[in-house]
Amino acid sequence: MPSNDMTLIDHPAGRDTALYPVFEDLKMGRYRAVKEVLAETGHNWQLRTFRSQVIALYAAHSRAIDYWHQEEPTNPDALMMWARVLTQRMFHLQHPANNPAVINAANHARRACHAAIQACQQCPVAWICLLALAQFDADPRYKQDADHWAPSQTIDALPEGPWPLFWAVRQRDPENREAYQRMLQFFYARGGGAHVFAQWTAMRAGECSILHMPPLYAYAEDYRRRRNSHQTSDFMYWNDQQVRHYAERARDGWFTYLDADTRSSPALSIDLNLLAYSLTVSGVEGAGPVFEAIGPYATAMPWQNLARQSNWAEDFHQARAYALDQQPASR
DSSP states (O other), X not given: OOGGGOOOOOOTTTTOGGGHHHHHHHHTTOOHHHHHHHHHHTTOHHHHHHHXXXXXXXXXXXXXXXXXXXXXXXXXXXXXXXXXXHHHHHTTOOSOTTSHHHHHHHHHHHHHHHHHHHHOTTOOHHHHHHHHHGGGGOOGGGOOOGGGSBOOOSSSOOOOBSHHHHHHHHHHOTTOHHHHHHHHHHHHHHTXXXXXXXXXXXXXXXXXOGGGSHHHHHHHHHHHHHHHTTOOOHHHHHTOHHHHHHHHHHHHHTGGGOOHHHHTOXXXXXXXXXXXHHHHHHTOSOHHHHHHHHTTOOOHHXXXXXXXXXXXXXXXXXXXXXXXXXXXXXX
C-alpha cells in the first residue's frame, strides 16, 4: 500500500489488541475485562505499566474501577488501578496546585498508592503514580513533601527532585520508561532541570537501552514551548549539533539493537514515533526502518503536539514517504 494511502491508527492502545475489549467494558461501567487483562499481564512490568496507564486514561471517566475497588478492596490489581485512576483524575482538575482541593485530592491519591504498594511491593506502578503526583508539588514557594525535593544522592550535580520515588521504581524495574517520563514532567513543571536529568540518563545508558531516548523528550518539550512563544524555528532548533547527536545516539544505541518482536511492542509506540520525528526534522539518516517498525500506529506525540498545522497525519505521511525513499534499494 502506498504510504499516503495507509490508514493511520491513532489510539493509546496501539497494536495491543488485548486492550480493546477493556474500553468497551469501561464504557458500560464494568471492570471484568480490566481484571482479566491485568491477570494475564502478570509481572511483565513494562507491559503492566503500559496497560495500566492506558486503561487509566479511559477509566478516569468511568466508575468501573471505583466499583472494583469497593467490591475487592484487597485485590492487588484493583488497588493498583485505583491508584492509577485517582492519579489520572488529578490531571483533570482545573485549579492551581496549591489550591486546598488539589492538595486534598493529591493526598487521597497518595494514600491509594501506598495501599497498592503494601499489597504488591515488587510492582513499580504505584511508585510511578507517586512520581506523577510529585508534579503537583513542583513550586518551590509551596513545598509540601520532602520526598519531592530531595537530593539525588549521586556524585553528580543534579537538581533536587522526587529522587526517593524514582529510586524506588528503579529498584523494581531499572529501565521503566514511564518513570523517566514522570521525572522529566516534574522538572518541566518546576521550570528547570529536565535537560540535565535527560542527559545524565543518556550518558549512563548502555547498548540496546531505551534510556537513550529521554534527551529527545526533553528537546521536544523545549521546542514546543519555544515555538508557542515564537522563540525558534524548526530548522534552527532541530539542526542544532547537540540535538542531532542525541538523535543519532538513540538510533544507534537503542533502535538498531531491537529485534522485530521488540520493535512491535505496543509500549514503545510513542518512543518510535518520537525517534522517527527527531531523525526526520534534524536531517539525520536512518528514519526509514523506524517508520517501518511504526507501521500505521502513528501517535499524537510528537506529530500532533509539535505540528505547526492541523493536518498532522499529512506530516507523518510525508515524513514516512521521504524516509522510505531514502533507504538503499534492496538487492
